Amino acid sequence: MQIVVIGGGLTGIAAARAHQDKGHDVTLVTNDSHLGGVLATTVIDGVPRNHSAQSFALTADLTALFTAWGVRDALFDAPPEAGTRCIVYQGRVHRLNSPLHLITSRLVPVTTVLKALLRLGKPLPEGEPTIAEIVRYYADQVVVERLARPIVAGIFAGDPERLSFKACFPSVGRASPRRMGRTRRSVVLPIHGMADFAGRLADGLTDVRLGWWAQSIEQSSNMWVVRSDHDVIHADRVILTVSAHSAASLVSEHDSLLGTKLSAMAYGGVRVLHCSYWKYQQAVTLHAFGALWADSGPVRGMVDLSMLMHVQSDRQFAVVFITPGATTEEAMSEVRRVFKISGEIQIDLEIDWTHAIPQYESGHLELIEQITAFEAQYPGLLLVGNYRGGVSVGDRIRQGVETSWTS
Numbered sequence: 001m002q003i004v005v006i007g008g009g010l011t012g013i014a015a016a017r018a019h020q021d022k023g024h025d026v027t028l029v030t031n032d033s034h035l036g037g038v039l040a041t042t043v044i045d046g047v048p049r050n051h052s053a054q055s056f057a058l059t060a061d062l063t064a065l066f067t068a069w070g071v072r073d074a075l076f077d078a079p080p081e082a083g084t085r086c087i088v089y090q091g092r093v094h095r096l097n098s099p100l101h102l103i104t105s106r107l108v109p110v111t112t113v114l115k116a117l118l119r120l121g122k123p124l125p126e127g128e129p130t131i132a133e134i135v136r137y138y139a140d141q142v143v144v145e146r147l148a149r150p151i152v153a154g155i156f157a158g159d160p161e162r163l164s165f166k167a168c169f170p171s172v173g174r175a176s177p178r179r180m181g182r183t184r185r186s187v188v189l190p191i192h193g194m195a196d197f198a199g200r201l202a203d204g205l206t207d208v209r210l211g212w213w214a215q216s217i218e219q220s221s222n223m224w225v226v227r228s229d230h231d232v233i234h235a236d237r238v239i240l241t242v243s244a245h246s247a248a249s250l251v252s253e254h255d256s257l258l259g260t261k262l263s264a265m266a267y268g269g270v271r272v273l274h275c276s277y278w279k280y281q282q283a284v285t286l287h288a289f290g291a292l293w294a295d296s297g298p299v300r301g302m303v304d305l306s307m308l309m310h311v312q313s314d315r316q317f318a319v320v321f322i323t324p325g326a327t328t329e330e331a332m333s334e335v336r337r338v339f340k341i342s343g344e345i346q347i348d349l350e351i352d353w354t355h356a357i358p359q360y361e362s363g364h365l366e367l368i369e370q371i372t373a374f375e376a377q378y379p380g381l382l383l384v385g386n387y388r389g390g391v392s393v394g395d396r397i398r399q400g401v402e403t404s405w406t407s
């Protein structure tokens with residue numbers, strides 16, 4: 001089979017590699033000058049600083065895949081402290097390395113925790129509730145404010161009152177909430193940064209066309225015809241791994257309603273600040289993956305890069321995620337206040353993401369149904385961007401690979 005994969009991010013690389021492994025002729029086209037899509041890395045002070053994703057969860061299926069592809073050695077495991085998360089509430093850091101800490105840290109009243117434990121056996125409600133509605137159903141508004149909001153803002157750049165629980169957590173939606181968090185996972189990071197890892201995943205792809213902008217996809221007899229600003233390519237199967245907005249312009253001609261829905265999809269923005277300071281000037285240390293802010297303000301979250309990457313240095317390296325529109329100064333003064341940092345915080349790198357993470361808002365399941373119906377109507381054209389099937393690094397690789405199962 002002749003396959004064209006459009007988009008050179010993780011989804012596209014995984015789809016291309018999995019199809020090539022099955023013996024198909026694969027052409028990967030991407031409009032960027034590099035592979036990896038949103039994954040980019042700048043090395044500063046010898047430490048790789050990732051522009052977007054910092055780390056990801058390694059599960060058994062990904063371990064098997066990376067071993068088969070010979071890339072497991074490109075990743076190292078974060079230390080056990082990475083299992084601990086912190087929430088900043090009322091200016092204080094609350095450590096959460098077990099559900100018990102919810103009580104002992106006094107982040108959530110004991111009565112709320114007991115109420116939630118008693119309700120855990122309740123089946124998920126019908127329909128497409130938001131994350132906040134589900135949290136209120138099993139616990140209460142306090143948990144929305146002190147846990148759900150910081151987690152959803154910090155991880156999905158989103159709002160729990162808008163995001164669809166079942167679309168954001170499809171595996172939890174299928175299982176009982178009692179099973180939440182039971183899958184064995186460890187946090188991993190690419191040794192030389194995310195961009196290098198994307199390159200390793202793409203090793204062996206025989207036909208990669210960088211700087212090619214796919215402009216239309218048409219059907220001609222039994223083939224698909226992909227027109228780009230460089231050339232025309234014929235294919236039996238076209239796999240579209242681009243963002244919802246790019247996909248919209250490529251599918252509108254075939255299904256204008258689907259095109260309109262995809263172009264209306266919201267993407268959350270975030271500013272990423274890589275910073276560093278002297279460890280001895282910090283009075284409150286994390287000993288955790290990082291912190292998420294329940295307090296409203298400029299900062300949404302912070303990742304302890306030194307700990308995750310085993311950096312042995314007197315400098316502390318951190319990544320701070322801030323609300324678009326907030327200033328670097330406001331954010332740094334909040335970080336200084338919470339962690340009691342007396343010296344200067346140096347900003348090493350700033351990246352502005354206006355469209356970082358697709359928002360699986362209420363109504364998203366209907367969009368997925370529409371995409372499934374579209375694919376049934378146009379066999380050989382697959383839509384697998386990160387507006388479908390999860391946004392994390394693991395989800396994207398998994399979804400790319402899964403496109404090859406039917407080839």
Ligand SMILES: Cc1cc2nc3c(=O)[nH]c(=O)nc-3n(C[C@H](O)[C@H](O)[C@H](O)COP(=O)(O)OP(=O)(O)OC[C@H]3O[C@@H](n4cnc5c(N)ncnc54)[C@H](O)[C@@H]3O)c2cc1C
Pocket residue numbers: 006007008009010011012029030031032036037038039051052053054055056057212213214215241242243246270272353355356357385386391392393394396
């Ligand atoms: C700021 C930020 C922080 C994140 N943090 C984490 C994290 O810590 N952990 C985690 O697991 N995940 C994280 N993610 C999510 C994860 O990184 C992304 O979901 C994933 O990398 C997206 O991969 P993709 O291949 O689906 O899309 P993309 O990386 O967007 O790739 C799509 C590619 O298609 C190209 N393209 C678009 N239109 C066309 C066209 N018409 N023709 C040709 N090419 C086209 C684009 O230029 C791009 O190269 C983060 C994302 C962001 C933005």
